Protein backbone atom coordinates (compact mmCIF):
# COMPACT_ATOMS: atom_id res chain seq x y z
CA UNK A 1 0.00 0.00 0.00
CA UNK A 2 1.60 3.21 -1.17
CA UNK A 3 0.75 6.32 0.86
CA UNK A 4 1.24 9.34 -1.37
CA UNK A 5 1.96 12.80 0.01
CA UNK A 6 -1.21 14.24 -1.52
CA UNK A 7 -4.29 12.93 -3.25
CA UNK A 8 -6.79 15.37 -4.76
CA UNK A 9 -10.22 14.90 -3.18
CA UNK A 10 -13.41 14.70 -5.25
CA UNK A 11 -16.82 15.45 -3.74
CA UNK A 12 -18.55 13.61 -6.60
CA UNK A 13 -20.47 16.60 -7.95
CA UNK A 14 -17.63 18.15 -9.97
CA UNK A 15 -18.34 16.49 -13.32
CA UNK A 16 -22.08 17.07 -12.97
CA UNK A 17 -21.52 20.82 -12.55
CA UNK A 18 -19.08 20.89 -15.47
CA UNK A 19 -21.77 19.31 -17.67
CA UNK A 20 -24.23 21.88 -16.36
CA UNK A 21 -21.84 24.72 -17.24
CA UNK A 22 -21.79 23.44 -20.82
CA UNK A 23 -25.56 23.01 -20.90
CA UNK A 24 -25.95 26.61 -19.78
CA UNK A 25 -24.08 27.62 -22.93
CA UNK A 26 -21.14 29.46 -21.35
CA UNK A 27 -17.67 28.00 -20.93
CA UNK A 28 -15.75 31.29 -20.89
CA UNK A 29 -15.32 32.97 -17.51
CA UNK A 30 -17.59 35.05 -15.28
CA UNK A 31 -20.72 32.94 -15.82
CA UNK A 32 -23.09 31.17 -13.43
CA UNK A 33 -20.52 29.10 -11.49
CA UNK A 34 -17.99 31.92 -11.22
CA UNK A 35 -20.74 34.03 -9.61
CA UNK A 36 -21.61 31.25 -7.15
CA UNK A 37 -17.96 30.85 -6.16
CA UNK A 38 -17.35 34.59 -5.78
CA UNK A 39 -20.44 35.07 -3.60
CA UNK A 40 -19.40 32.12 -1.45
CA UNK A 41 -15.98 33.68 -0.94
CA UNK A 42 -17.51 37.07 -0.12
CA UNK A 43 -19.83 35.50 2.45
CA UNK A 44 -17.15 33.30 3.99
CA UNK A 45 -14.49 35.98 4.26
CA UNK A 46 -16.40 39.25 4.50
CA UNK A 47 -14.16 40.71 1.79
CA UNK A 48 -15.59 43.57 -0.23
CA UNK A 49 -15.31 41.66 -3.54
CA UNK A 50 -13.85 38.28 -4.56
CA UNK A 51 -12.52 37.89 -8.10
CA UNK A 52 -11.77 34.35 -9.27
CA UNK A 53 -8.41 33.94 -11.00
CA UNK A 54 -6.75 30.98 -12.68
CA UNK A 55 -4.22 30.66 -9.83
CA UNK A 56 -2.95 32.33 -6.68
CA UNK A 57 0.07 33.28 -8.76
CA UNK A 58 -2.28 35.24 -11.03
CA UNK A 59 -3.93 36.90 -8.02
CA UNK A 60 -0.49 37.95 -6.72
CA UNK A 61 0.43 39.32 -10.16
CA UNK A 62 -2.78 41.34 -10.19
CA UNK A 63 -1.96 42.60 -6.70
CA UNK A 64 1.46 43.75 -7.87
CA UNK A 65 -0.14 45.72 -10.72
CA UNK A 66 -2.74 47.22 -8.36
CA UNK A 67 0.02 48.19 -5.91
CA UNK A 68 1.58 50.13 -8.80
CA UNK A 69 4.95 48.48 -8.31
CA UNK A 70 7.55 50.35 -10.40
CA UNK A 71 11.20 49.63 -11.17
CA UNK A 72 13.15 49.49 -7.90
CA UNK A 73 10.15 49.55 -5.56
CA UNK A 74 10.67 47.33 -2.53
CA UNK A 75 8.27 44.71 -1.21
CA UNK A 76 8.81 43.12 2.21
CA UNK A 77 8.14 39.37 2.50
CA UNK A 78 9.49 36.18 4.06
CA UNK A 79 12.14 34.18 2.20
CA UNK A 80 10.51 30.98 3.45
CA UNK A 81 7.66 30.88 0.91
CA UNK A 82 6.65 29.71 -2.55
CA UNK A 83 8.30 31.46 -5.51
CA UNK A 84 5.13 33.21 -6.68
CA UNK A 85 5.09 35.44 -3.58
CA UNK A 86 8.24 37.14 -4.92
CA UNK A 87 7.94 36.50 -8.65
CA UNK A 88 4.72 38.48 -8.99
CA UNK A 89 6.50 41.66 -7.85
CA UNK A 90 9.77 40.96 -9.67
CA UNK A 91 7.77 40.80 -12.93
CA UNK A 92 6.83 44.47 -12.35
CA UNK A 93 10.45 45.50 -11.64
CA UNK A 94 10.01 45.28 -7.87
CA UNK A 95 12.67 44.14 -5.40
CA UNK A 96 11.71 41.50 -2.82
CA UNK A 97 13.20 42.38 0.57
CA UNK A 98 13.41 39.17 2.56
CA UNK A 99 12.84 39.13 6.31
CA UNK A 100 13.32 36.21 8.70
CA UNK A 101 10.46 34.12 10.09
CA UNK A 102 9.29 33.39 13.63
CA UNK A 103 10.59 30.12 15.07
CA UNK A 104 7.09 29.11 16.27
CA UNK A 105 4.74 29.66 13.31
CA UNK A 106 7.33 30.00 10.49
CA UNK A 107 5.50 33.19 9.49
CA UNK A 108 7.24 36.51 8.81
CA UNK A 109 8.63 37.92 12.09
CA UNK A 110 6.58 41.08 12.56
CA UNK A 111 9.26 42.51 14.87
CA UNK A 112 11.78 42.59 12.01
CA UNK A 113 9.58 44.32 9.44
CA UNK A 114 10.25 47.93 10.43
CA UNK A 115 14.02 47.48 10.06
CA UNK A 116 13.44 46.46 6.45
CA UNK A 117 11.41 49.55 5.50
CA UNK A 118 13.09 52.17 3.29
CA UNK A 119 11.75 55.19 1.34
CA UNK A 120 11.29 52.78 -1.60
CA UNK A 121 9.10 50.30 0.28
CA UNK A 122 5.60 49.99 -1.23
CA UNK A 123 4.06 46.87 0.30
CA UNK A 124 4.27 44.10 2.89
CA UNK A 125 3.33 40.56 1.85
CA UNK A 126 2.60 38.35 4.88
CA UNK A 127 2.32 34.64 4.00
CA UNK A 128 0.03 32.63 6.28
CA UNK A 129 2.09 29.45 6.40
CA UNK A 130 0.05 26.25 6.76
CA UNK A 131 -3.10 28.35 7.21
CA UNK A 132 -1.82 29.71 10.54
CA UNK A 133 -2.20 33.47 10.64
CA UNK A 134 0.63 36.00 10.71
CA UNK A 135 0.47 38.58 13.53
CA UNK A 136 -1.85 40.78 11.48
CA UNK A 137 -2.61 43.44 14.11
CA UNK A 138 1.08 44.34 14.33
CA UNK A 139 1.54 44.16 10.55
CA UNK A 140 -1.48 46.37 9.78
CA UNK A 141 -0.27 48.87 12.37
CA UNK A 142 3.19 49.09 10.80
CA UNK A 143 1.63 49.41 7.33
CA UNK A 144 -0.67 52.24 8.31
CA UNK A 145 2.11 54.17 10.08
CA UNK A 146 4.35 53.89 6.98
CA UNK A 147 1.56 54.17 4.43
CA UNK A 148 2.20 50.74 2.90
CA UNK A 149 -0.14 48.32 1.17
CA UNK A 150 -0.65 44.88 2.77
CA UNK A 151 -1.14 42.01 0.33
CA UNK A 152 -1.88 38.73 2.13
CA UNK A 153 -0.55 35.59 0.49
CA UNK A 154 -3.36 33.45 1.91
CA UNK A 155 -2.79 30.68 -0.67
CA UNK A 156 -2.94 28.13 2.15
CA UNK A 157 -5.48 30.01 4.24
CA UNK A 158 -8.98 29.18 2.94
CA UNK A 159 -11.36 28.82 5.92
CA UNK A 160 -8.70 29.83 8.44
CA UNK A 161 -8.92 32.97 10.57
CA UNK A 162 -7.09 35.46 12.77
CA UNK A 163 -9.04 36.74 15.80
CA UNK A 164 -12.25 35.75 14.04
CA UNK A 165 -11.39 37.42 10.72
CA UNK A 166 -10.86 35.29 7.61
CA UNK A 167 -7.31 35.17 6.29
CA UNK A 168 -7.12 37.19 3.09
CA UNK A 169 -9.76 39.66 4.30
CA UNK A 170 -7.53 41.71 6.63
CA UNK A 171 -4.98 43.39 4.34
CA UNK A 172 -5.85 45.66 1.38
CA UNK A 173 -5.76 42.61 -0.89
CA UNK A 174 -5.73 38.86 -0.24
CA UNK A 175 -4.75 35.98 -2.52
CA UNK A 176 -6.15 32.43 -2.36
CA UNK A 177 -5.08 29.25 -4.15
CA UNK A 178 -7.22 26.32 -5.27
CA UNK A 179 -4.26 24.34 -6.60
CA UNK A 180 -4.71 20.58 -6.24
CA UNK A 181 -2.34 20.53 -3.24
CA UNK A 182 -4.49 23.00 -1.25
CA UNK A 183 -7.59 22.25 0.86
CA UNK A 184 -10.28 23.33 -1.62
CA UNK A 185 -9.26 22.64 -5.20
CA UNK A 186 -9.96 23.11 -8.89
CA UNK A 187 -6.70 21.72 -10.28
CA UNK A 188 -5.28 25.17 -10.87
CA UNK A 189 -7.27 28.07 -9.49
CA UNK A 190 -7.25 31.08 -7.21
CA UNK A 191 -8.95 34.27 -6.15
CA UNK A 192 -8.11 37.87 -5.42
CA UNK A 193 -9.97 39.25 -2.41
CA UNK A 194 -10.38 42.99 -2.69
CA UNK A 195 -10.83 44.53 0.74
CA UNK A 196 -9.92 48.12 -0.10
CA UNK A 197 -12.85 49.41 -2.17
CA UNK A 198 -10.62 51.99 -3.83
CA UNK A 199 -8.78 49.18 -5.65
CA UNK A 200 -11.87 47.41 -7.01
CA UNK A 201 -12.55 49.27 -10.25
CA UNK A 202 -8.96 48.84 -11.42
CA UNK A 203 -8.87 45.20 -10.24
CA UNK A 204 -11.76 44.33 -12.55
CA UNK A 205 -10.05 46.09 -15.46
CA UNK A 206 -6.65 44.45 -14.89
CA UNK A 207 -8.34 41.03 -14.74
CA UNK A 208 -10.15 41.64 -18.05
CA UNK A 209 -7.06 42.34 -20.22
CA UNK A 210 -7.01 46.02 -19.30
CA UNK A 211 -10.55 46.63 -20.61
CA UNK A 212 -13.62 48.01 -18.88
CA UNK A 213 -15.64 44.98 -20.02
CA UNK A 214 -17.12 44.38 -16.53
CA UNK A 215 -18.49 47.93 -16.41
CA UNK A 216 -19.87 47.51 -19.94
CA UNK A 217 -21.80 44.36 -18.94
CA UNK A 218 -23.26 46.19 -15.95
CA UNK A 219 -24.40 48.96 -18.31
CA UNK A 220 -22.12 51.55 -16.67
CA UNK A 221 -20.38 52.45 -19.95
CA UNK A 222 -21.79 52.24 -23.49
CA UNK A 223 -18.79 50.52 -25.11
CA UNK A 224 -15.83 48.63 -23.79
CA UNK A 225 -12.27 49.49 -24.67
CA UNK A 226 -8.64 49.24 -23.65
CA UNK A 227 -8.21 51.58 -20.68
CA UNK A 228 -5.26 50.25 -18.61
CA UNK A 229 -2.64 47.49 -18.52
CA UNK A 230 -3.91 44.01 -17.72
CA UNK A 231 -3.96 40.40 -18.76
CA UNK A 232 -6.31 37.42 -18.87
CA UNK A 233 -6.57 36.42 -15.22
CA UNK A 234 -10.06 34.89 -15.13
CA UNK A 235 -10.69 31.14 -15.13
CA UNK A 236 -13.22 29.53 -17.44
CA UNK A 237 -16.54 28.15 -16.22
CA UNK A 238 -15.25 24.54 -16.27
CA UNK A 239 -12.82 25.41 -13.49
CA UNK A 240 -15.43 27.41 -11.57
CA UNK A 241 -17.96 24.53 -11.85
CA UNK A 242 -15.42 22.12 -10.38
CA UNK A 243 -14.58 24.60 -7.63
CA UNK A 244 -18.24 25.15 -6.74
CA UNK A 245 -18.64 21.44 -5.90
CA UNK A 246 -15.67 21.77 -3.54
CA UNK A 247 -16.93 24.97 -1.93
CA UNK A 248 -20.26 23.36 -1.13
CA UNK A 249 -18.36 20.79 0.95
CA UNK A 250 -15.66 23.12 2.21
CA UNK A 251 -16.72 22.98 5.87
CA UNK A 252 -16.72 19.20 6.04
CA UNK A 253 -13.47 18.96 4.06
CA UNK A 254 -11.84 21.25 6.64
CA UNK A 255 -13.34 19.32 9.55
CA UNK A 256 -12.01 16.03 8.20
CA UNK A 257 -8.56 17.53 7.62
CA UNK A 258 -8.56 18.91 11.17
CA UNK A 259 -9.36 15.45 12.54
CA UNK A 260 -6.33 13.99 10.75
CA UNK A 261 -4.19 16.92 11.92
CA UNK A 262 -5.20 16.40 15.55
CA UNK A 263 -4.57 12.69 15.25
CA UNK A 264 -0.98 13.38 14.16
CA UNK A 265 -0.61 16.05 16.82
CA UNK A 266 -1.67 13.80 19.66
CA UNK A 267 0.46 10.94 18.38
CA UNK A 268 3.71 12.95 18.37
CA UNK A 269 3.24 14.61 21.75
CA UNK A 270 5.38 12.16 23.69
CA UNK A 271 8.15 12.34 21.08
CA UNK A 272 8.18 16.12 21.42
CA UNK A 273 8.38 15.84 25.20
CA UNK A 274 11.30 13.47 24.74
CA UNK A 275 13.01 16.17 22.64
CA UNK A 276 12.96 14.21 19.41
CA UNK A 277 10.69 16.36 17.23
CA UNK A 278 9.00 19.73 17.28
CA UNK A 279 5.30 19.83 16.51
CA UNK A 280 3.46 22.79 14.89
CA UNK A 281 2.57 25.72 17.18
CA UNK A 282 -0.83 27.41 16.82
CA UNK A 283 -0.98 30.78 18.64
CA UNK A 284 -4.09 31.84 20.54
CA UNK A 285 -6.47 33.66 18.21
CA UNK A 286 -5.47 31.63 15.15
CA UNK A 287 -8.05 29.15 13.87
CA UNK A 288 -6.16 27.14 11.27
CA UNK A 289 -7.53 24.91 8.53
CA UNK A 290 -5.25 21.86 8.81
CA UNK A 291 -3.65 22.69 5.51
CA UNK A 292 -0.45 20.97 6.58
CA UNK A 293 1.07 18.76 9.25
CA UNK A 294 4.82 19.05 9.63
CA UNK A 295 7.51 17.99 12.07
CA UNK A 296 10.86 19.65 12.67
CA UNK A 297 13.72 17.20 13.19
CA UNK A 298 17.20 17.86 14.62
CA UNK A 299 19.14 18.48 11.44
CA UNK A 300 19.35 17.83 7.70
CA UNK A 301 20.88 14.36 8.10
CA UNK A 302 18.04 13.27 10.42
CA UNK A 303 15.42 14.62 8.03
CA UNK A 304 16.95 12.88 5.02
CA UNK A 305 17.15 9.61 6.95
CA UNK A 306 13.53 9.96 8.08
CA UNK A 307 12.23 10.65 4.57
CA UNK A 308 14.24 7.70 3.20
CA UNK A 309 13.07 5.37 5.95
CA UNK A 310 9.45 6.30 5.27
CA UNK A 311 9.96 5.91 1.52
CA UNK A 312 11.17 2.36 2.12
CA UNK A 313 7.84 1.72 3.86
CA UNK A 314 5.92 3.31 0.98
CA UNK A 315 5.08 6.54 2.81
CA UNK A 316 5.86 9.68 0.87
CA UNK A 317 6.96 12.61 3.06
CA UNK A 318 8.31 15.81 1.51
CA UNK A 319 10.10 19.02 2.46
CA UNK A 320 10.08 22.62 1.22
CA UNK A 321 10.98 25.49 0.66
CA UNK A 322 14.39 26.27 -0.75
CA UNK A 323 14.57 29.77 0.81
CA UNK A 324 14.06 32.38 -1.90
CA UNK A 325 17.01 34.54 -0.80
CA UNK A 326 19.42 31.68 -1.48
CA UNK A 327 17.73 30.45 -4.71
CA UNK A 328 19.56 31.27 -7.97
CA UNK A 329 16.91 33.84 -9.02
CA UNK A 330 16.51 35.25 -5.51
CA UNK A 331 20.23 35.95 -5.25
CA UNK A 332 20.01 37.96 -8.47
CA UNK A 333 16.89 40.02 -7.73
CA UNK A 334 16.23 40.08 -3.97
CA UNK A 335 17.70 41.76 -0.91
CA UNK A 336 18.11 40.39 2.57
CA UNK A 337 17.63 42.14 5.90
CA UNK A 338 19.29 40.51 8.89
CA UNK A 339 20.64 37.00 9.11
CA UNK A 340 17.61 34.89 8.09
CA UNK A 341 19.01 32.24 10.40
CA UNK A 342 15.60 30.82 11.40
CA UNK A 343 14.69 30.47 7.70
CA UNK A 344 17.94 28.72 6.76
CA UNK A 345 17.78 26.41 9.74
CA UNK A 346 14.11 25.46 9.34
CA UNK A 347 14.41 24.77 5.61
CA UNK A 348 16.86 21.94 6.41
CA UNK A 349 14.84 20.37 9.22
CA UNK A 350 11.15 20.52 8.37
CA UNK A 351 9.30 17.52 6.96
CA UNK A 352 5.67 17.50 5.80
CA UNK A 353 3.57 14.42 6.43
CA UNK A 354 0.81 13.08 4.13
CA UNK A 355 -2.53 14.82 4.79
CA UNK A 356 -5.49 14.18 2.49
CA UNK A 357 -9.06 12.98 2.69
CA UNK A 358 -9.12 9.20 2.52
CA UNK A 359 -5.90 8.83 4.51
CA UNK A 360 -8.00 8.14 7.62
CA UNK A 361 -8.13 4.38 7.00
CA UNK A 362 -4.35 4.02 6.94
CA UNK A 363 -3.53 6.75 9.44
CA UNK A 364 -2.94 4.47 12.44
CA UNK A 365 -0.50 2.35 10.48
CA UNK A 366 1.27 5.43 9.00
CA UNK A 367 1.64 6.99 12.45
CA UNK A 368 2.80 3.68 13.90
CA UNK A 369 5.63 3.43 11.37
CA UNK A 370 6.68 7.02 11.95
CA UNK A 371 6.66 6.71 15.73
CA UNK A 372 8.49 3.43 15.56
CA UNK A 373 11.28 4.98 13.48
CA UNK A 374 11.48 8.22 15.46
CA UNK A 375 11.60 6.57 18.87
CA UNK A 376 14.25 4.02 17.93
CA UNK A 377 16.58 5.87 15.66
CA UNK A 378 18.12 8.20 18.24
CA UNK A 379 18.62 5.62 21.00
Ligand SMILES: *Cc1c(COP(=O)(O)O)cnc(C)c1O
Nearest residue numbers: 055056057082084155177179190
Ligand atom coordinates in the same frame (compact mmCIF):
# COMPACT_ATOMS: atom_id res chain seq x y z
C1 LIG B 1 0.38 27.36 -3.45
C2 LIG B 1 0.99 28.68 -3.10
C3 LIG B 1 1.08 29.71 -4.03
C4 LIG B 1 0.74 29.55 -5.49
O1 LIG B 1 -0.54 29.13 -5.72
P1 LIG B 1 -0.97 28.73 -7.22
O2 LIG B 1 -2.45 28.70 -7.15
O3 LIG B 1 -0.37 27.40 -7.50
O4 LIG B 1 -0.47 29.78 -8.13
C5 LIG B 1 1.56 30.94 -3.60
N1 LIG B 1 1.95 31.13 -2.33
C6 LIG B 1 1.90 30.15 -1.42
C7 LIG B 1 2.32 30.43 -0.01
C8 LIG B 1 1.43 28.88 -1.77
O5 LIG B 1 1.40 27.91 -0.86
